[in-house]
Amino acid sequence: MSEILVIVAIALGIIMLPRLTGRRAENTGCQASGFSKINGWMRLAIMASVLWPAIMAFFLKPWNDHWPTFFYIAIGPVALSWGIFWVLSGFRKNRTNR
Numbered sequence: 325m326s327e328i329l330v331i332v333a334i335a336l337g338i339i340m341l342p343r344l345t346g347r348r349a350e351n352t353g354c355q356a357s358g359f360s361k362i363n364g365w366m367r368l369a370i371m372a373s374v375l376w377p378a379i380m381a382f383f384l385k386p387w388n389d390h391w392p393t394f395f396y397i398a399i400g401p402v403a404l405s406w407g408i409f410w411v412l413s414g415f416r417k418n419r420t421n422r
Contacts, residue, residue: 373405380397381398384397386398
């Protein structure tokens with residue numbers, strides 16, 4: 325379980341550090357931050373992406389030599405879902421740029 329928490333901490337560090345260390349734009353009025361642009365469905369998807377592997381780790385106990393099962397049942401669906409979302413959002417972006 326501690327390995328999973330370390331991976332989550334590293335991922336959050338990768339996401340948050342550039343925002344914390346980067347230069348801040350001058351406040352030119354009412355400007356929304358990056359987090360407030362995320363809608364409710366996206367927040368739900370992110371939370372489910374974090375909770376699903378954590379819950380599956382609790383039940384499957386991958387540290388007891390169940391790593392392949394854990395990757396197929398916990399990490400696989402999350403990676404597949406975000407991959408599909410990434411591809412579909414690319415098609416949507418192309419359609420709006422025409």
